[in-house]
Amino acid sequence: MSSEISRYTITAALPYANGPVHIGHLAGCYLPSDIYARYLRKNGKDLIFVCGTDEHGAAINMKAQSEGAEPREIVDRYHAIIRDSLDKIGISFDVFSRTSKEIHHKTAQDFFTKLYEKGSLEEKVTQQYFDPEAEQFIADRFIVGECPNCHFGEAYGDQCENCGTSLSPTDLISPKSRLSGAEPILKETKHWFLPLDHLSGKIKDYIQSHKNWKPNVYGQCMSWLDSGDGLQARSMTRDLDWGIPVPLDDAEGKVLYVWFDAPIGYISATKELLGDAWEDYWTKDDTKLVHFIGKDNIVFHCIIFPAMLMEHGGFHLADEVPANEFLNLEGRKISTSRNWAVWLHEYLEDFEGKEDVLRYVLTATAPESKDNDFTWSDFQTRNNSELVAILGNFVNRVQVLMQKYYEGEIPKAGAFTSEDKEALASMAATPASIAESLESYRFREALSRMMGLARLGNKYLADQEPWKKIKEDPERAGTTLYVAAQICAQLAQVMEPFMPFSANKLRTDLQIEALAWEDCNSQELLKAGHRIQSGGHLFSKIEDETIEAQKAKLEAAAAAKAEPQYEALKEEIQFEDFTKLDIRVGTILSAQKVKKADKLLHLEVDLGFEKRSIVSGIAQYFNPEDLSGTKVSVVVNLAPRKLRGVMSQGMILMAEDSEGNLKFTSAPADMPNGAVIR
Structure with a gap:
């Protein structure tokens, strides 16, 4: 990347279209990427914010099989659910595409063909697992067994979801097929491999040029590069009947590996959005490319995808990969298979009009450097004690007092006291403080600094007591409310990346437009004589009964899908x-x-x-x-x-x-x- 940034390409991990998204997905990559994109737009930056559903791979086949449906039915259904729920929570993608679209199939096949013609792929006949009862080769995700690392009994053939270790099916202890339950056998099959072992030098140079990456990202990459025998060649094709066909004459019945085709989805979505102008956002050195992902996708975005782009040639590699850790739920790991999750589309139904509450809580508790925990009790506390009691209370008091004493018209300020000057100076400095955090991908810190402005306003208003001074010193009361109104106007601007719905409502109440970020550092955002309206409360209290109902719903859903717990086997007998x-x-x-x-x-x-x-x-x-x-x-x-x-x-x-x-x-x-x- 050149020192001058002309444009930004922001990607958020493609969600699998085999189920809805939950709050772990939202906290992991969709909220931070949206906050960052909204902040850049408010700075007038040229950017694209790209995502879409990942609609290939064994996970789709498994879901279709479990429901007795065709893969196309599954991806159509969940694409719509995911798209609509992310839109309703305010994730502001410029394009939300699908990897089942023709433009993506062509882009991925052309990419594969280029690598094949350059000699960048190795053709190998290897032994792959075959289900003798189902009479077909089985993909990594269709194989389960004991993890050799943590000994979890239900690890998948590509990854252990208990410890996060990436695996190959042959690594598993006592593997079995998820199709039939049979013990799979090894059988010869031909595939095309990306020789990561030969590319490890280039990949290592690339990773080591980004020592400024988050420690969890850089550390995991170096661990992959330095541990054991280092990187190994990885197959870019699979034996499956659902996916993008391998564009070679002798590859009948084979499709592109999902982690080959999925990241190319960012590129095809950009083509869908921009047409021929897509290249500026993927090939120019003055573009900044930022991938927002969860920690389980680090290896694919930092090693495999860059290796693919290097071998293809002509592409700009990722400049930042601010991966988050995992969000747990009520002290337990979120599990879609066990239905231990808060599903986004259900939250939106149960908490209509409270989109920003979830955005706020998940940002405040974001797992940026370590796994963190979401609890319904904390959700309630943060809403009632922070959004309602601090931010909402301050804004409402200013609006009520303005209507009561000045019919909504901003009063003229008199002489400023040291307290007034300090409050206005702190207010004007807040945008730069928030920006510093956002540009370093410290979203929790940025949100805390925004809330610090609301706390400042609350304390200032309580200390100055304009409701007492209105009779004895009306000029002083007017000056106090003038300053408080400026803080409200500032909040209406800097809230935008975090809580866009509430920011828009507050701007409507204050009768102001959205400002560019650089224009928010003024000490006067509302002129004397400007008229505001009283729009009611920004936030409302959440009662205990509502929270208890959510806890009960969570437990009931998990119990309904609970896997049976089996007593340990007794000593063997003859x-x-x-x-x-x-x-x-x-x-x-x-x-x-x-x-x-x-x-x-x-x-x-x-x-x-x-x-x-x-x-x-x-x-x-x-x-x-x-x-x-x-x-x-x-x-x-x-x-x-x-x-x-x-x-x-x-x-x-x-x-x-x-x-x-x-x-x-x-x-x-x-x-x-x-x-x-x-």
Whole structure:
């Protein structure tokens, strides 16, 4: 990048179109990228803000398979949900495209062809996993197994979502296919590889030229480059039936690897937006390219995509990659598979008109340098104690006092006191202070500095007490409200990147237009005589009942999709041990509670060849009068013993669910009593 920046290209990670976006996605890359883009626009910068849905790869196939739908149905549905929810929360993309569009297919295929013709790709016949039951090669995401790093049992073939380690399917311990559950076998197949091992020198030089990157980004990149055997060649094609066909004659049934085609989506979206002018934003050295992503995408945006661009030639590489860490939820990792998430489209339905509240809270708690936690209680506290009690309270008090004493007209200022001068000077310095933070991608700090202005206004108004001075010293009261009105006007400008809806409402109330950032450093943003209107409260209190309802909703949704928890396996036995058990079909004839024993029932069971007395600890789960005629499975050769004075001559077999509920394990109704269960 040259010292003079003529334009900016801002990208936000393409969301997979296999489900809605949640607050973790929003905090990770969409909010910070939007704040940055809005700030640059307010500075009059030439920029494009690019995104779109990633609609290829195994994740789409998996979702389609689980719903019994076609991949096209899945991507059409979720593209619309994602597009609409991001738009409603105020993410101001210049283009939000799709990787299923023809322009993207052509761009990605042309890119691949260029690399192929330059000899930048290596053709290899390798062994890939094949599902013998489904009779097809299976993509990395269709394989699960034990992570060799953290030993998480459900790691994917390309990445462990528990520890974040990138993997290859052959790294997994005890892999199995998600298609059929079968153990996959290795089978030969041909693919085209990007030789990252041969490019590692160039990639390392590129990474080391950006030591100013966030420590988590630079550190992860260097770890990839320096650990073990370093970078290895990576296949850029896959055996799949959904995706962009590999544009070679001998590549039937093969598609481009999703992490080859997805980042090219930024380029194709720019073509869609600008036509032939797209090249200025991707090839010129005076362009600043910034990728906003989550930490799980660092390797793809900092190593693989730059390597692709280097080999193609003619492209400008990323100047900044301000990746965030992960956002957790109520102390637990967000999990889409377990439905432990706050979905953005549902938030927008449940909290209509509170878009900026979520933007504020997620920015204030953004996981910029380490994983952070979102809780509904903190959400409520920040809304009620900060947005309502500080920012909203200050603005409302100024508007009310202006209407009460001056019919909404800005009074003429008298002589300024030292407190007035200090307040106006701090106000005028705030835009530069916020800008310093934003240009260093410290969004939490920038938001805090914006809120510092609201705190300053609140304290200034409380200290000066114009409602008391209006009678004894009206000029002093007028000067105080003049200064307070300037602070309100400043807030209406500098709030814009963070809370655009509230900033627009406040500007409407103050009857002012949006200003360029450089024009916000004035000490007079509202002239004496300018008339404002009273527009009501910017923010409203969120009650305990609302928060409790969200907590209950979260727990209920997770419980509905909870994966069963299985008891650990017992010590291995030999076949001969099992054959010692004599299990027979029986029918309960009668049941009654055992005296002085809350958990025990005394059962009389017909085994065909005889009737037996059996004591079972099931009184908490069944009414005795309901059990007569119930088929059961009985271990009949268990040594008899007395329980609470009642002889028990066997054991009834029960099944227990994850919540501890018991049910009888029984043979079909037509199976005679005494029949052997083997």
